[in-house]
Amino acid sequence: MACAGSAVLEGDAAAFAAAVRSLINNPQFSDVTFVVGRERQEVFAHRCILACRCQAFQGMLSQPQAGAQEPWPPQTPLVLSHVQPEVFLAVLEFLYTNSVTLNSLIALEVLTSAVEYGLDDLRKAAVTYGQTDLQEHCLVFVEDRTQEVVQTRSFHELSAAALVAVLRSDRLAIDEPHLIRAVWEWAHVSSAVLERPVAEVAAGPVRELRLPLLSPQELAALETNNQRDPLIPVESIAEAWKCHVLRKGSGAPPRLCQRRRGTQPREHHSYLE
Structure with a gap:
């Protein structure tokens, strides 16, 4: 002392x-x-x-x-x-x-x-x-193993901002319907954790879902499911339908018509480009 x-x-x-x-x-x-x-x-x-x-x-x-x-x-x-x-x-x-x-x-x-x-x-x-390097390495990891990553707890714990950054990538190795399902599951987990409505917590990420890549049958099924469990704005679904009706990519932002690395080919993709 x-x-x-x-x-x-x-x-x-x-x-x-x-x-x-x-x-x-x-x-x-x-x-x-x-x-x-x-x-x-x-x-x-x-x-x-x-x-x-x-x-x-x-x-x-x-x-x-x-x-x-x-x-x-x-x-x-x-x-x-x-x-x-x-x-x-x-x-x-x-x-x-x-x-x-x-x-x-x-x-x-x-x-x-x-x-x-x-x-x-x-x-x-x-x-x-190393924040920039770290983000780049993480994104490359997600891009190469997207199917496995979206099933993990870590994916469900992503922030909305981090998920938006992932969804903007053209190199995700996953088909769009599977990615939409993964985002749906992420939104429900985040909603429960944050105690906020599903559509509210998912507002940013769902804008990055590439709905025009879906076939008419897939889009119709999505629309039906969305009526029961609202997640995606009806305007986004309407934009995707417009692409089918007009048989061209106009009606949706160009990035939403861009196929990802894992996108499976569909007949209508030829007139989205």
Whole structure:
């Protein structure tokens, strides 16, 4: 406890930060060694820093080696074959200095490690830096595995804005009727979670559904189902019918007449283009 009249005097912050940074991957005075990645690169660290900064490492270093009673001995390296050395060094940099140097080549992997080790501040930094790359990677993943993705819980938990971004893609590997059904299911889940009407929570995403791609039979079935369970504005359905009546794409925004990668061919598609 500080005495009356005492004061906290701070030294040179830059010098302190530089001194601590010099400890990163420094074998001098280190008491734990990691063997990292396929390259089996040795990385040196200090137990006290890892343990006080990260509960995951605290648990890892406190657990005894197989067949032993004492915590993990200093002379026995910890093998981390699933992480790249440069990614692990970025994690260590954050643990030692509370800052991290990122580039586009490792941002996503650092994000993964931050989640794995429960480092929330590092996760936020990686997301902020790699937000564009992260979105692009996620969209490519969804585009390549659309049929599987739309059946997952994660798809049902998407925000309306994120779903709109997905639905604007021409490269979704799914036929439109299946995509409409997936959006219908997403809307009901979101409605229950947000306690708002289905049509209200789905107002943005349903505008990205490409109804003109449906055959007359599919459109008629959709219209009947929509009367029982309103989701899609009647104006959007009317626009799709107009394309069939006029036998051309006018009557709907051009993007809604564009076939996706997974769209199955239908006879009327020839006059939508």
